[in-house]
Amino acid sequence: MDTTSIPAGDPSVPLPEAVDVAVIGGGFTGLSAALALARRGAKVAVLEAETFGWGASSRNGGMVLTGLKKGPETLIARYGLDVARRLYAASLASIDCVEQLVTEEGIACDFSRSGHLEVAVKLKHFEGFERSAELIAREFNHKLRVVPKKELHEEIGSEIYHGGLVDETSAGVNPARYVAGLRQAAARAGARLCDRTRVESIERQTANGAAPYRVSTSRGTLGARAVFAATSGYTGNATPALERRIVPIGSYIIVTQPLAEDLARTASPRGRMIYDSKNFLYYYRLTPDRRMLFGGRAAFFPETANTVRKSAEILRQGMLGVYPFLRDTEIEYVWGGTLDFAFDIMPHAGQLDGLFYALGYAGHGVAMATYLGAKMAGVICGDAHENPFDGLPFPTAPLGLYNGRPWFLPLGAAWYRFLDWVT
Secondary structure (H helix, E strand, O other): OOOOOOOOOOOOOOOEEEEEOOOEEHHHHHHHHHHHHOOOOOOOEEOOOOOOOOOOOOOOOEOOOOOOOOHHHHHHHHHHHHHHHHHHHHHHHHHHHHHHHHHOOOOOOOOOOOOOEEEOOHHHHHHHHHHHHHHHHHHHHOEEEEEEHHHHOOEEEEEOOOOEEOOOEEEEEOOOHHHHHHHHHHHOOEEEEEOOEEEEEEEOOOOOOOOOOOEEEEEEEEEEEEEEOOOOOOOOOOOOOHHHEEEEEEEEEEEEOOOOOHHHHHHOOOOOOEEEEEOOOOOEEEEOOOOOOEEEEOOOOOOOOHHHHHHHHHHHHHHHOOHHOOOOOEEEEEEEEEEEEEEEEOOEEEEOOOOEEEOOOOHHHHHHHHHHHHHHHHHHOOOOOOOOOOOOOOOHHHHHHOOOOOHHHHHHHHHHHHHHOOO
């Protein structure tokens, strides 16, 4: 977070005794929800275990992407055409949601509608691009542009791919500045922001109609009419029903020294958000100061000093595979963040065991977390449900073989590497 700073809260200020809504988690989801709730006059407290934006909300690639992790064919086959249309439309609306907040709140975060480019690692993947573009245009009324290999040099300075797929709607953002701006906006609207306040338990108090939930934290307790879990990859045992449904997965990023202008233009002529077609993918982009940001699932386990260190060299080799001409370019930053994947690799938002929640973004969290935070604020305030993710099946692990500790991540990593090899 070298590009911005987020003021720490005053630990001497006591928690409020009671609020209308207690929001757990101070990232994109929680701050977006708090802003929307406070704007509507709700008394809201955001309870963040670390500092605001500490998790993946500041430690990501800043890609504000359309679409979902699952492709259009899968969405239609799994949910039917009508639901699939609403889900895809929500992914488009989420970009507008971010842009509107940036504009209304005056958040200086380098938001830009630069579009994204997906590149095909194999010829078979490129053939799938053509089918997906046709399906999305026909059924979802959204136009993508297929880029054949012979024209790909206009989009990327690499010869290793078989073609690409461009969506001009996607955007880029400085995520640390964006989450800092959301925090400031929520505070201006009247939300109570409590960092270094880890939620330890949530109890239902049937005798207390005014504040039916008792939320115990590392700094004391408070009552709440409603509780909204916005914890994503950091979902823990305070919300056990959600913990069993979310798998934390590490994602890692390296950032180079600033590139010479001609080198940057060669690497990414149009400044797209770029990612490849593998399951074990790489994603990369130029930053506004012409650094190459290069990330991926170098290790599935959540970030530690050890996994960050090991991932740096894996990612550097991956970057040189795409851009051999960056061999003499120094790496100046390395970091990791923890993403949240549901077992069906879909976002989920609704109510479970009385608690409201939104999580499971699978790498599409900048836009979708902002959008679903705002949507769930409306649901909590009693609005008619306009949330297309409500009611989707929200699975736990098969045979109940998961309690929040992802022992199976090495097996999952091996499986996805195998799929990338055979497909």
